[in-house]
Amino acid sequence: EVQLVESGGGVVRPGGSLRLSCAASGFPFRAYGMSWVRQAPGKGLEWVSSISWNGGDTGYADSVEGRFTVSRDNAQNSLYLQMNNLRAEDTAFYHCARRTLGSEGWDFDYWGQGTLVTVSS
Amino acid sequence: IVMTQSPATLSVSPGGRATLSCRASQSVSSNLAWYQQKPGQPPRLLIYAASIRATGIPARFSGSGSGTEFTLTISSLQSEDFAVYYCQQYNNWPPITFGGGTKVEIK
Numbered sequence: 001e002v003q004l005v006e007s008g009g010g011v012v013r014p015g016g017s018l019r020l021s022c023a024a025s026g027f028p029f030r031a032y033g034m035s036w037v038r039q040a041p042g043k044g045l046e047w048v049s050s051i052s053w054n055g056g057d058t059g060y061a062d063s064v065e066g067r068f069t070v071s072r073d074n075a076q077n078s079l080y081l082q083m084n085n086l087r088a089e090d091t092a093f094y095h096c097a098r099r100t101l102g103s104e105g106w107d108f109d110y111w112g113q114g115t116l117v118t119v120s121s
Numbered sequence: 122i123v124m125t126q127s128p129a130t131l132s133v134s135p136g137g138r139a140t141l142s143c144r145a146s147q148s149v150s151s152n153l154a155w156y157q158q159k160p161g162q163p164p165r166l167l168i169y170a171a172s173i174r175a176t177g178i179p180a181r182f183s184g185s186g187s188g189t190e191f192t193l194t195i196s197s198l199q200s201e202d203f204a205v206y207y208c209q210q211y212n213n214w215p216p217i218t219f220g221g222g223t224k225v226e227i228k
Contacts, residue, residue, distance in 0.1 A: 044221050045209070047209075047216060047218065047219065050217065059217075061216055097163075100154075100166065101176075103170065105152045105154075107169040108166060109169075114163060
């Protein structure tokens with residue numbers, strides 16, 4: 001069974017940092033591109049970042065470019081999101097998501113339940 | 122690329138047909154997906170590549186379109202289909218963008 005479990009969320013002051021983790025199991029993690037997608041409470045979905053299967057390609061939303069860094073450890077079946085210089089508007093549930101098996105694009109067939117990041121003074 | 126979904130809310134009777142629209146501000150070819158989200162749950166992939174049903178998705182869900190105009194059709198709404206639906210484009214990422222969502226509610 002495919003499982004994606006996020007951790008590392010919490011309350012942080014503006015300007016602070018957090019590192020999110022996503023533990024993957026039930027599939028060959030090293031073969032899949034992965035992404036982070038966030039959702040502010042009661043709002044819509046916002047793509048944050050993606051990383052290719054080997055980490056060679058990464059991409060970021062303009063809203064987080066230069067502040068967030070995505071990485072992965074295929075030996076540990078883990079995905080990470082380092083978030084620096086956090087702002088109030090970064091408050092959201094952060095989901096990790098797997099690139100769809102058999103798709104040539106960046107659609108996502110499995111999602112984690114998410115971890116809540118709250119940026120507040 | 123801006124993705125615009127309409128309507129924002131769609132009221133449909135159980136057993137009825139729902140037609141959801143998604144428009145892209147520029148062509149995304151067929152690089153479009155649809156998701157369903159229920160309260161307290163992560164999104165569920167329904168359709169990718171504009172018209173391919175994801176694994177395990179019932180045949181009552183269908184996607185069509187290419188370029189800038191896309192449609193998700195639910196042919197006979199079941200009680201479990203009342204939810205929020207999002208479209209997503211992934212043409213020439215980054216970036217990847219989502220539409221604002223359409224809420225399908227019981228009429």
